[in-house]
Amino acid sequence: MTDLTSLTLAEARKGLAAKTFTSLELTDAHLNAIEAARVLNAFVMETPDRARDMAKAVDEKIAKGDAGPLAGIPLGIKDLFATKGVRTTACSKILGNFVPTYESTITSQLWRDGAVMLGKLNNDEFAMGSANETSCFGPVGNPWRRDGSNTTLVPGGSSGGSASAVAALLCMGATATDTGGSIRQPAAFTATVGIKPTYGRCSRWGIVAFASSLDQAGPIARSTRDAAILLRSMAGHDPKDTTSVDMPVPDYEAAIGKSVKGIRIGIPKEYRLDGMPAEIEKLWSEGAAWLKAAGAELVEVSLPHTKYALPAYYIVAPAEASSNLARYDGVRFGLREQGRNINELYENTRAEGFGAEVKRRVMIGTYVLSAGYYDAYYLRAQKVRTLIKKDFEDCFAKGVDAILTPATPSAAFGIGEKGGADPVEMYLNDIFTVTVNMAGLPGIAVPAGKDAQGLPLGLQLIGRPFDEETLFSLGEVIEQAAGRFTPAKWW
Amino acid sequence: MSVDAATVRRIAHLARIAVSEGEVPHLQGELNAMLAFVEQLSEVDVEGVEPMTSVTPMQMKKRQDLVNDGEIADDIVANAPATEGHFYLVPKVVE
Numbered sequence A: 001m002t003d004l005t006s007l008t009l010a011e012a013r014k015g016l017a018a019k020t021f022t023s024l025e026l027t028d029a030h031l032n033a034i035e036a037a038r039v040l041n042a043f044v045m046e047t048p049d050r051a052r053d054m055a056k057a058v059d060e061k062i063a064k065g066d067a068g069p070l071a072g073i074p075l076g077i078k079d080l081f082a083t084k085g086v087r088t089t090a091c092s093k094i095l096g097n098f099v100p101t102y103e104s105t106i107t108s109q110l111w112r113d114g115a116v117m118l119g120k121l122n123n124d125e126f127a128m129g130s131a132n133e134t135s136c137f138g139p140v141g142n143p144w145r146r147d148g149s150n151t152t153l154v155p156g157g158s159s160g161g162s163a164s165a166v167a168a169l170l171c172m173g174a175t176a177t178d179t180g181g182s183i184r185q186p187a188a189f190t191a192t193v194g195i196k197p198t199y200g201r202c203s204r205w206g207i208v209a210f211a212s213s214l215d216q217a218g219p220i221a222r223s224t225r226d227a228a229i230l231l232r233s234m235a236g237h238d239p240k241d242t243t244s245v246d247m248p249v250p251d252y253e254a255a256i257g258k259s260v261k262g263i264r265i266g267i268p269k270e271y272r273l274d275g276m277p278a279e280i281e282k283l284w285s286e287g288a289a290w291l292k293a294a295g296a297e298l299v300e301v302s303l304p305h306t307k308y309a310l311p312a313y314y315i316v317a318p319a320e321a322s323s324n325l326a327r328y329d330g331v332r333f334g335l336r337e338q339g340r341n342i343n344e345l346y347e348n349t350r351a352e353g354f355g356a357e358v359k360r361r362v363m364i365g366t367y368v369l370s371a372g373y374y375d376a377y378y379l380r381a382q383k384v385r386t387l388i389k390k391d392f393e394d395c396f397a398k399g400v401d402a403i404l405t406p407a408t409p410s411a412a413f414g415i416g417e418k419g420g421a422d423p424v425e426m427y428l429n430d431i432f433t434v435t436v437n438m439a440g441l442p443g444i445a446v447p448a449g450k451d452a453q454g455l456p457l458g459l460q461l462i463g464r465p466f467d468e469e470t471l472f473s474l475g476e477v478i479e480q481a482a483g484r485f486t487p488a489k490w491w
Numbered sequence B: 001m002s003v004d005a006a007t008v009r010r011i012a013h014l015a016r017i018a019v020s021e022g023e024v025p026h027l028q029g030e031l032n033a034m035l036a037f038v039e040q041l042s043e044v045d046v047e048g049v050e051p052m053t054s055v056t057p058m059q060m061k062k063r064q065d066l067v068n069d070g071e072i073a074d075d076i077v078a079n080a081p082a083t084e085g086h087f088y089l090v091p092k093v094v095e
Helices: A010-017 A025-036 A048-063 A107-110 A160-167 A184-190 A225-234 A277-291 A306-326 A340-352 A356-371 A374-397 A421-430 A434-439 A468-482 B004-016 B022-041 B073-079
Strands: A041-044 A076-077 A115-120 A172-177 A194-195 A217-221 A263-270 A297-301 A402-406 A443-450 A456-463
Touching: A010 A025, A010 A194, A010 A297, A010 B022, A025 A048, A025 A306, A025 A402, A041 A217, A048 A160, A048 A374, A076 A160, A107 A115, A107 A172, A107 A225, A115 A160, A115 A402, A115 A456, A160 A184, A160 A217, A160 A434, A172 A194, A172 A225, A172 A443, A184 A194, A184 A402, A184 A443, A194 A225, A194 A277, A217 A356, A217 A374, A225 A443, A263 A277, A277 A402, A277 A456, A277 A468, A297 A306, A306 A374, A306 A434, A340 A356, A356 A374, A356 A468, A356 B004, A356 B022, A374 A434, A402 A468, A421 B022, A434 A456, A443 A468, B004 B022
Parallel strands: A076 A115, A076 A172, A263 A297, A263 A402
Antiparallel strands: A041 A115, A172 A217, A194 A217, A194 A443, A402 A456, A443 A456
């Protein structure tokens, strides 16, 4: 039998249905792979007993012909998703040994559809980071290395564990979240496919909150088709999240392989940055040429407020974070550091429990919301956000169906290489992805090629609100043209 | 705009994060780097622009005024660092 971990989710689904192998065999193959890849630090908690129990239960269902769309598929879960009875920390010391007494809506839908949980995946603390270096469990290794080099690179972030685990074939797919690029940037760094759906498409209930008007969950997967299969199970209306949208969930997989003839693709000139590596530029033109060859029409478009998206994000996101993270007070859950009075208890707990990046963002958020600065910073940023969204609306109103951009301004970099002196250096990683969160739009990152050092690079497609299907059709065209990329095993 | 050391201490207190004197200069530098970065927003003409309040056009949904949960006090205090019965324990707040 071929190595079961090398299958795509779609192939594994076929094998399970044909009873070529069982979910228990598939799950065990992945559990073994996880055990052998601990050096990557992708998992912060492995749940092998639960995985085997879930796999056995679903095997019985498959035998009875009563299987859901993800029956028997082993997945990894970002540690931002509350899992009942399984420690959930957001990779922050402040949550300590928090064990939820409830299950997030998204994971409950995955289990409803028959998926198997392998364990919890590493991420940047509270999803704040672009390299998975702010996790209290330490950094994650990217399975990709530069040609001829032994240097361990970051997998991107914040969903670095998800991307690394999927790329290293430790799980068939993973949940992830994206506030400024945290699904698409790590997907691009690891040659995996990641989609951030439209704001409101997936329920946020039971996901540790970072910036509520920007946070949205989605899958990281081995192929465009796999991402489509996973999103169908993750999406849907949830009365427990008032921002989740009451719209039917389409069969995204049906969009895979659909013709893209006549689809109008916008190429935004503002994404052509000064000093952008020539290979990113080349990749972008290649992607456009592939879509054109498949019958799509290319048009140059302008999104004039693009350069203001990142600074506006670094006001809006920290402001919302400072409010959301006020709940970590050492009283109701998680870590507690003693103090002589209640204020000292709060201050000592938060000083001990939050890492440097989280403190920085909570403090900047507190500042921009404080009396006398609210109008100058927060209100202005929310006005700029309106303009960023309007840029996209104007573009779509002219008949553009989707927008093609690079996913990241560079390939993966080394651990500790960026942001040491100036936090803004790290923030610039999200320059192409953050606009999409600010406008609430869907965006997909698909692997499209490699740089001169052999590292994967990705392209991003941005769609109209709730038109994830067009993104899947276009993403599949790129995947067919570029092929799939698997890292050479060194771990 | 930039922040001075006194402002850093004030923000830290508002955010309820204990900051030692030794950490202040470092934090001041980082916060000022972020403020310098967002400064470019002042060039944008926002005259007459409505601030965004909701990224997707939707009506605020309202739930029915019904009791549909409860009797889970054990669950609610399950993760608390210090409890007595179904109460959270904190240092004495009222003299």
